[in-house]
Amino acid sequence: MTKSRAVKKFLKFAGVPLAIFTVVLIVPFVNGVYYTFTDWDGFEVNKLVGFSNYTKSFQDPTFWSTLRFTALFVVVSLILVNVVAFGLALIVTSKLKSRNILRTFFFVPNLIGGVVLGVIWQFIFNSAIVALANKYDWTLFKESWLQDTNKAFWALIIVTVWQSSGYMMIVYITGLVSIENDVLEASQIDGASPLRTLMTIKIPLMAQAFTIALFLTLRGGFMAYDVNVALTGGGPFRTTELISLHIFQDAFANGNFGTGQSKAVVMFLIVALAALVQVTISKRYEVQR
Amino acid sequence: MSARARLGRRVTFVVGAILAFAYFFPFFLVFVNSLKLKPEILANPLSIPTHISWDNFQQALTKMNFFRSLTNSIIITVLSVSLLIVFSSMMAYYLARTKNKLSKYIFLILVTSMIVPFQALMIPFMARFAQFVSWNNRGALIFFYIGFGVALSTFLYHGFISTIPTEIDEAASIDGASDMVAFWRIIFPMMRPITATVAIINALWIWNDFLLPRLVLTNETQTLPLSTYLFYGQYSIEYGQAMAGLVLAVIPIVIFYLVLQKQFISGISQGAVK
Numbered sequence: 234m235t236k237s238r239a240v241k242k243f244l245k246f247a248g249v250p251l252a253i254f255t256v257v258l259i260v261p262f263v264n265g266v267y268y269t270f271t272d273w274d275g276f277e278v279n280k281l282v283g284f285s286n287y288t289k290s291f292q293d294p295t296f297w298s299t300l301r302f303t304a305l306f307v308v309v310s311l312i313l314v315n316v317v318a319f320g321l322a323l324i325v326t327s328k329l330k331s332r333n334i335l336r337t338f339f340f341v342p343n344l345i346g347g348v349v350l351g352v353i354w355q356f357i358f359n360s361a362i363v364a365l366a367n368k369y370d371w372t373l374f375k376e377s378w379l380q381d382t383n384k385a386f387w388a389l390i391i392v393t394v395w396q397s398s399g400y401m402m403i404v405y406i407t408g409l410v411s412i413e414n415d416v417l418e419a420s421q422i423d424g425a426s427p428l429r430t431l432m433t434i435k436i437p438l439m440a441q442a443f444t445i446a447l448f449l450t451l452r453g454g455f456m457a458y459d460v461n462v463a464l465t466g467g468g469p470f471r472t473t474e475l476i477s478l479h480i481f482q483d484a485f486a487n488g489n490f491g492t493g494q495s496k497a498v499v500m501f502l503i504v505a506l507a508a509l510v511q512v513t514i515s516k517r518y519e520v521q522r
Numbered sequence: 523m524s525a526r527a528r529l530g531r532r533v534t535f536v537v538g539a540i541l542a543f544a545y546f547f548p549f550f551l552v553f554v555n556s557l558k559l560k561p562e563i564l565a566n567p568l569s570i571p572t573h574i575s576w577d578n579f580q581q582a583l584t585k586m587n588f589f590r591s592l593t594n595s596i597i598i599t600v601l602s603v604s605l606l607i608v609f610s611s612m613m614a615y616y617l618a619r620t621k622n623k624l625s626k627y628i629f630l631i632l633v634t635s636m637i638v639p640f641q642a643l644m645i646p647f648m649a650r651f652a653q654f655v656s657w658n659n660r661g662a663l664i665f666f667y668i669g670f671g672v673a674l675s676t677f678l679y680h681g682f683i684s685t686i687p688t689e690i691d692e693a694a695s696i697d698g699a700s701d702m703v704a705f706w707r708i709i710f711p712m713m714r715p716i717t718a719t720v721a722i723i724n725a726l727w728i729w730n731d732f733l734l735p736r737l738v739l740t741n742e743t744q745t746l747p748l749s750t751y752l753f754y755g756q757y758s759i760e761y762g763q764a765m766a767g768l769v770l771a772v773i774p775i776v777i778f779y780l781v782l783q784k785q786f787i788s789g790i791s792q793g794a795v796k
Contacts, residue, residue, distance in 0.1 A: 242701055243624075246616035250609035250672045251628065257669020258635055258643070265646040275649055324538040328531065331538070337783070338542035341549075344775045346730030346747045352754045353548050353768055360761060361551055361567040368566065395545065400790065407791035427530070456639045459732045463751060477641045481733075484645045494645045501642035508637055 268494050275490040286495040295471060296496060299479040306386070306475060307454035307507075310393045314450050315443075317394055318401035323431075325402065326409045336406075340399040347396065351463025354392045355379065358464075382472040385465050389473065392460050397453060401446045408442025409435065437518070444515035451511055455504045476500050549772070556765035563761045578766035586753035586767050587744075592774060595745040598660060599728045602667035606675050606724050607717055609668060614679030615705055619691065629680065632673040640670065640733065648737055655738050663738045667728055675720045678793060682716040683709070715792065722782070722789035729775060746771055 269286050271278045290296055325336045342350060359377045366374035378384035412435060420430045436443075458477035461467070467474040467482070474482065480500065484493030555563050556578055557571040582588070617625045648655075655662045686709065694704035710717075732747045739748060750771040758764050779786055 243616065243620075245612075245702065246705075247613040247628070250613045250668070250676070253609075253665065253669045254632070254635075254672050257647075257666055258638070258673075259631075261643040261647040261650055262638060264650065265643050268646055275645075321541070324534055324541070327534050329535055329538065331535065335538045335542050336787070338545050340787075341776065341779070342545060344726065344730075344779050345772055346732060348730075348732045348747045348751045349768060349771045352751065352758075352764075353552055355754075356555075356758075356761070356764065356768075357548060357551060360563075361555075364564055364567050395548075399545075403787060403790045452637075452639075456641065458641070459730075459747075462732075463754075477639075477733075480641050480645075485648075485737075490645055490649075497642045497645060501638060504639055505637050 265494050266498055269491065269498055271491075273490055273494070275488070282491075286491040287499075290492045290495045290499065293492065295474075296479065298472070299474050299476055302386070302473065303455065303476045306389065306457070307451065309390055310397075310454050310457075311447065311450045313390060313394050314397045314401055315446055318398040318446065319405050321398060321402040322405035322409055326406055336402075339402055342396050343399040345396075347457075347459025348463045350392060350396050351460045354388065355464050358388055379465055380469055382469060385469070385473045389460065389464060389475075392464055393454075393457065396460065397450060401450065404442050404446045404449070405439070408439030412438045440515065440519040444512060444519065447511055447515060448508060451507055452504065455500065455507070552765050552768050552772075555761060556769045558762055560761050563765075575762075578762040579770070581760075581763045582753070582766040582770055585757065585763070586749045586770070588749075588770050590742075591744055591746045591749040594660070594739075594743055595729060595747075595774075598663060598667075598745060599725055602664045602671070602728050603721055603724045605664065605668055606671045607720055610672050610675035610720065611679050611710060611713065611717070612705065613672070614676045615683055615709060617676070618680050618683040619688070629676075632676055635673045636677070644733070644737065659738050659740055660743050663735060666734060666738070667724075670734075671724050671727070675724060678716055678720050678723075679713065682713055686712055715788075718785050719789040719792040722786055723793045746774070 268278070270281055270283060272280055272282050321339050325332050325339070329335070358379050362374045363377055365371070378388045416434060416438070417430065420434050425433070456477060457475050458481070461473070461475045461478050465473040467478050471482075476496070477500075480493055480497050483489045483496060551567060554570065555567060557574045557576075558569075559575065562569065562571065617629050651662060651666075654665075690708060690712075691704060694708050695701075699707065730747060731745075732751070735745050735748050739745065744752070750767060753767045754764050757767070
């Protein structure tokens with residue numbers, strides 16, 4: 234093939250998508266990193282300011298509390314979503330006749346966007362449970378959970394687990410059914426108990442599914458925004474703001490574009506680092522077949 | 523079957539049924555209360571409505587501009603997903619079949635870009651595209667979805683094309699078909715399963731997306747999640763109407779899922795393995 238024909242083919246097949254990708258993703262990303270070192274106010278850049286946007290960000294106490302809150306949220310949701318999802322996958326891959334119906338029930342919350350789920354649960358926590366608690370005298374629920382930082386955290390976790398476990402369940406089902414039957418039969422003939430088979434055969438052979446599900450929940454945890462904004466809105470008093478909402482507020486509600494963008498870059502670095510560490514560790518457990 | 527296995531199965535069933543009930547319960551609660559009047563809801567959110575009133579639905583339909591938002595959601599989702607399929611399948615075909623450094627690096631950049639959270643670029647993004655957005659916000663949104671979705675979609679297609687033998691391309695070119703004709707007539711139809719996966723994964727994401735539409739769209743062009751959120755914010759005091767609004771917001775995607783259930787499940791598991 235001549236050179237000009239090769240170029241033509243490249244443009245024909247990849248030109249448009251690559252151009253859009255560059256304009257939408259690469260340019261704003263590079264731009265964004267550059268802006269954090271300037272006095273950018275959302276409109277124009279006058280001078281370079283070194284790291285002062287970053288120092289200002291880290292001097293902001295609410296940013297620290299958001300980071301702590303986000304870290305806790307990521308860890309707890311990561312563990313609970315995956316434990317629940319794996320349990321659901323085991324139930325749904327068992328020999329039950331009702332397994333397909335059960336799968337639908339577990340999966341449906343996942344179809345619905347975080348915002349709609351968030352407001353559904355806002356009704357439940359703010360109104361439904363409170364009304365029932367007053368009727369039947371349940372002290373734990375008399376005050377809405379969303380009015381208290383610690384309980385609002387668990388409310389966020391409950392909704393996240395309810396939403397994401399169905400998706401991760403599918404990932405685990407894919408892993409479970411990919412295990413060859415002869416391996417399972419062999420372990421049965423050798424007299425291994427179901428629990429033993431699960432721990433020593435199934436889980437190691439489907440480690441790839443864990444890598445993927447952990448990666449997705451990790452990333453989802455850091456990026457969680459919809460449920461946060463619809464369920465707690467960051468309240469009471471901005472104590473339940475996850476990092477996405479915090480950045481959104483900083484930039485678009487308070488007009489702090491410089492610090493908002495620096496916090497966004499910090500968020501990117503944390504996500505990239507966490508994902509890299511997680512994938513490296515998980516890969517080590519994967520068995521080559 | 524041994525007695526122990528039977529017991530095990532029974533326990534699994536009971537646990538599964540309880541969990542299914544718990545997963546479904548919030549929807550039940552919303553639905554039941556969407557048919558009730560406010561005093562009835564406050565007296566007992568769990569009670570079955572004494573007489574069914576569809577008035578809440580009528581109110582919600584008009585107040586949240588349901589049909590307008592539904593139309594917007596459909597237009598935006600269908601156009602974005604179709605364009606994503608066209609562009610990313612072509613690009614993936616090129617990248618998978620052209621074995622040189624350039625295509626290797628492009629692929630690498632695409633894969634790496636998937637780790638970048640949208641939040642990391644939304645601020646400069648909105649500043650840069652303000653004019654484009656005010657010119658045509660729905661068009662801009664579709665353009666953005668192509669930009670953000672193309673990496674994952676190309677990645678999925680890339681993995682699939684690698685399994686199609688190159689002899690097929692060669693045979694087509696010997697028969698005198700041009701690159702484009704060979705791709706659309708022969709290769710693309712072979713990629714049906716992965717096209718279904720790409721379509722479903724992107725449609726779910728775009729249909730439910732909230733943050734980007736919130737930044738980009740106006741009142742007239744808002745999508746279903748946006749109008750639900752705004753409606754709920756305004757009328758959450760009117761419990762019955764708010765619940766009816768939520769039921770309306772949930773119905774379209776659930777119907778879509780029930781119709782295409784098999785494709786959904788296999789789509790997600792395909793997307794996950796890659």
